[in-house]
Amino acid sequence: MRVDIVTLLPGVFDKIFDESVLGSAIRNGLIEIVVHQLREYGDGRHRTVDDTPFGGGPGMVLKPAPLVACLRDVRRLGSSAPVIGLTPQGLPLDQTLVKELAGFERIILVCGRYEGFDERIVHEFDLQLSIGDYVLTGGEIAAMAVVDAVSRMIPGTVGSHESVEQDSFYEGLLDHPQYTRPAAWEGLKVPKVLQDGNHAHIEKFRHCRSLLTTAVSRPDVFAAANLSEKDREALQSLLLSEQKN
Numbered sequence: 001m002r003v004d005i006v007t008l009l010p011g012v013f014d015k016i017f018d019e020s021v022l023g024s025a026i027r028n029g030l031i032e033i034v035v036h037q038l039r040e041y042g043d044g045r046h047r048t049v050d051d052t053p054f055g056g057g058p059g060m061v062l063k064p065a066p067l068v069a070c071l072r073d074v075r076r077l078g079s080s081a082p083v084i085g086l087t088p089q090g091l092p093l094d095q096t097l098v099k100e101l102a103g104f105e106r107i108i109l110v111c112g113r114y115e116g117f118d119e120r121i122v123h124e125f126d127l128q129l130s131i132g133d134y135v136l137t138g139g140e141i142a143a144m145a146v147v148d149a150v151s152r153m154i155p156g157t158v159g160s161h162e163s164v165e166q167d168s169f170y171e172g173l174l175d176h177p178q179y180t181r182p183a184a185w186e187g188l189k190v191p192k193v194l195q196d197g198n199h200a201h202i203e204k205f206r207h208c209r210s211l212l213t214t215a216v217s218r219p220d221v222f223a224a225a226n227l228s229e230k231d232r233e234a235l236q237s238l239l240l241s242e243q244k245n
């Protein structure tokens with residue numbers, strides 16, 4: 001998969017795309033990232049890309065012409081790709097959207113700055129995406145979040161794809177709690193079932209915990225989850241064990 005990123009701060013991506021899981025995915029050719037400096041398309045000697053807002057008010061607004069010229073060039077550099085503007089007004093990014101984006105051969109991410117994009121740029125976007133109901137100073141961290149989440153969906157990026165499929169949200173629920181050694185620490189014990197080596201019991205325990213954690217921590221996610229027959233049976237067994245105790 002190829003990701004093009006349009007930004008005024010190309011340097012901020014160096015470290016994140018050089019290290020860890022993403023770094024190896026890039027070195028192994030699973031994902032290609034190409035960062036473009038929007039400033040190169042700015043006006044005049046100072047390569048200006050922003051101006052004051054019509055109607056007054058604080059801050060600066062990204063001018064339409066430099067961004068549109070940049071996008072026209074970037075589009076031509078590879079196969080056709082959706083252009084995604086990162087903005088708090090966008091569709092909230094979730095795992096379903098992440099999986100959809102991972103299905104594209106190429107995507108183009110556009111990072112805003114200042115007070116954001118001139119509204120007349122917006123028609124250039126195939127999709128506007130938000131990473132949450134808060135405001136960042138620029139779209140770069142949002143672009144990193146998109147690239148990180150999407151690249152995990154590409155087989156081979158994360159060592160075991162099974163672990164990705166067991167993560168929170170993949171199947172609509174949160175992950176079950178995780179434990180590691182020591183088995184007892186400061187008076188707190190790891191549930192016995194996880195130490196007994198009975199894989200059927202462990203799977204059932206984790207499944208029930210995943211359902212419970214989701215219901216307690218994120219009732220909104222639980223309400224939206226499309227519970228399977230297996231989920232219902234797990235919940236039923238929890239009710240029964242409650243009655244036995």
Ligand SMILES: C[S@@+](CC[C@H](N)C(=O)[O-])C[C@H]1O[C@@H](n2cnc3c(N)ncnc32)[C@H](O)[C@@H]1O
Pocket residue numbers: 086087088089110111112113114115116117129130131132133134135136137138139140142
């Ligand atoms: C300071 S913000 C602009 C905020 C804008 N004036 C508003 O209130 O909606 C500058 C840029 O950061 C990026 N940004 C900020 N918050 C974001 C979010 N939650 N999701 C995605 N991008 C965001 C966008 O690219 C935006 O153009």
